[in-house]
Amino acid sequence: GQSLEQPSEVTAVEGAIVQINCTYQTSGFYGLSWYQQHDGGAPTFLSYNALDGLEETGRFSSFLSRSDSYGYLLLQELQMKDSASYFCAVHGSGGYNKLIFGAGTRLAVHP
Amino acid sequence: GAVVSQHPSWVICKSGTSVKIECRSLDFQATTMFWYRQFPKQSLMLMATSNEGSKATYEQGVEKDKFLINHASLTLSTLTVTSAHPEDSSFYICSARDLAGVREQYFGPGTRLTVT
Numbered sequence: 632g633q634s635l636e637q638p639s640e641v642t643a644v645e646g647a648i649v650q651i652n653c654t655y656q657t658s659g660f661y662g663l664s665w666y667q668q669h670d671g672g673a674p675t676f677l678s679y680n681a682l683d684g685l686e687e688t689g690r691f692s693s694f695l696s697r698s699d700s701y702g703y704l705l706l707q708e709l710q711m712k713d714s715a716s717y718f719c720a721v722h723g724s725g726g727y728n729k730l731i732f733g734a735g736t737r738l739a740v741h742p
Numbered sequence: 743g744a745v746v747s748q749h750p751s752w753v754i755c756k757s758g759t760s761v762k763i764e765c766r767s768l769d770f771q772a773t774t775m776f777w778y779r780q781f782p783k784q785s786l787m788l789m790a791t792s793n794e795g796s797k798a799t800y801e802q803g804v805e806k807d808k809f810l811i812n813h814a815s816l817t818l819s820t821l822t823v824t825s826a827h828p829e830d831s832s833f834y835i836c837s838a839r840d841l842a843g844v845r846e847q848y849f850g851p852g853t854r855l856t857v858t
Binding site: 664666671672673674675676679718728729730731732733734735737 | 746774776783784785786787788791835837839846847848849850851852
């Protein structure tokens with residue numbers, strides 16, 4: 632089977648740095664993606680890691696360790712608009728295209 | 743970026759009726775589209791993979807006769823919820839990837855279905 636674990640909730644203040652961890656178990660693995668979803672909205676793509684290491688895109692960075700079946704999303708200089716749910720998703724068994732999502736982490740950013 | 747639309751954005755129907763949801767890729771062609779269901783404050787659960795010109799592939803536990811999927815063209819996939827029941831009330835989201843094979847999937851805005 633496949634499973635992903637990530638914290639259910641995280642709270643932080645504006646300007647802070649937050650790390651959202653994701654561990655996964657899957658029979659096949661092509662990569663790990665991160666998506667952001669505001670309440671009532673569509674998920675939007677943030678980043679993708681296929682190889683070990685850090686990918687940086689502006690204020691957001693994502694890390695992957697394939698040997699540890701672990702990744703994280705790092706959000707820097709937090710803003711109020713970053714309050715949303717963040718999902719890690721594995722491109723796993725069933726092919727690269729097929730995404731299996733984690734349960735999501737609700738991030739609340741306070742002034 | 744690529745845009746995926748869904749129609750309708752919300753729908754209320756009576757128990758026992760059928761509802762069709764459309765998913766369109768507006769500025770790219772998608773050989774593969776995906777249908778997800780999301781309950782409040784929960785994750786996206788993949789229901790099925792829709793392939794243009796062929797039958798959809800359903801995930802375990804998803805009734806293919808209840809959730810009919812048709813991917814008639816490279817820009818349109820439809821999900822029909824047949825004989826809807828209140829437990830089918832949910833947020834249905836489609837996604838697509840384009841032929842260029844980029845790594846990300848583009849998600850539609852979702853359709854909120856309420857069955858009374």
